[in-house]
Amino acid sequence: MMATPSSWAQHGITCDFCDNPNQKFCNICQVSLCLDCVSKHVEKFKSLSHDIVPFIKRKIKLVFPDCEIHPNERCEAHCKKCDVPVCLKCILGPHNGHKYEDMSEIFNKKKKDIEKETQEIESNIISQYEKQNEETENELSIAITKFDEMAKEKEKHRKFWHQEVDTIFNKLGSLLNAMKENHLAVLKSHQSKVKNRIPDMTQRVQQNKEIIKSKNVSAVTNYESKLGEYRNMPADIDVKMPSLKTKTVQGSELSLELEEYKATLQQISLSGLADDVYKSPIRKLLDKVSVIATIPTEVNPLFHVACVGVDEAWVSGEDKTIRRVDIHGSVRDTATTTCIWPNGITVTRQGELVYSDGRNRTVNIVRHGRTETLITAPRDWKPDRLCCTKSGEILVSMGTTDDNQNKIVRYQGHTVKQE
Known part of the structure; x- marks a missing residue:
């Protein structure tokens, strides 16, 4: 006009x-x-x-x-x-x-097309995006509330578990946080796709209105439509909320289930024992094993694995090098031993690498990149497999040089506590 x-x-x-x-x-x-x-x-x-x-x-x-x-x-x-x-x-x-x-004629025709497009964006498409953004915002609010409720439920049941099985709840909390992060990430990603287009479309409408008022032929004839892009609204998402299932039989059993993760505590009577050890908590193994991750190590043959946290592990094979790899298989650190290859490896509660050297009869620890001898096995005995306990002790499987005898020795530092 x-x-x-x-x-x-x-x-x-x-x-x-x-x-x-x-x-x-x-x-x-x-x-x-x-x-x-x-x-x-x-x-x-x-x-x-x-x-x-x-x-x-x-x-x-x-x-x-x-x-x-x-x-x-x-x-x-x-x-x-x-x-x-x-x-x-x-x-x-x-x-x-x-x-x-x-x-x-080109100017008038293109101008009518711009007017039609602007009207559709302003009167129809923006409102659809705003509605979907509001719905996603509600889903986010519900999801956060649900996850917070499950986290509170987890803490409520934590007091029924013995300190020896705290690792169960640590694992459960880690899984719950990971699920929450992934779940919210999906919703926020969808919201971002929807929400971020609204200012762009609003700006587009304003620009189009200025073009419509303009008498500049180039502004009209060079106009490139984005209507097809705006009409292609991001598809609705359907993410399933996980559920935390709990079952408590006071004094006898507690079970927790979060998707594929299951844990059960039972208390059993042992006749003839003192009252303070009359009931002992035990954890059931999973009836069905599930693969959480497959880590490529490029170590072949692969002899030993020792986990470091939840995302890394030390691995060793038929060479002198022990490698710390992440969940993607990337090598994060290495330790070179003095033996042909380690007989066993483990990790202390402080995250330090421990390995056994059967030929030299030693158990060694790697601290700050330097290797120290932690334990020397008795004469005619060679250390093999290892395990660090939660109390900080080290269990060492040993065999004689002629392989006629075997034993497990529990060490507290350099001191033998039990054989």
């Missing part, structure tokens, strides 16, 4: 290049100018001709693009064969004989 003198007055037109009141108008470029900006405008576009008149004597018309070949010429037509804007000199010159289309 073309502006009228009354509409110009109602909106208080200012200079197109600053905030000062307009006093002049360039009929060629179709821009409003204050007195200070007249010379700036002419100097900036000095290759073009200008028609500066008082604002009340302005002539509203389309602003056709400048010809890139012929200075001071405007392109009022579009060459269909070459798909480029052309001026009168172009038509008489390099584009002579080609078919043309009136630039005004």
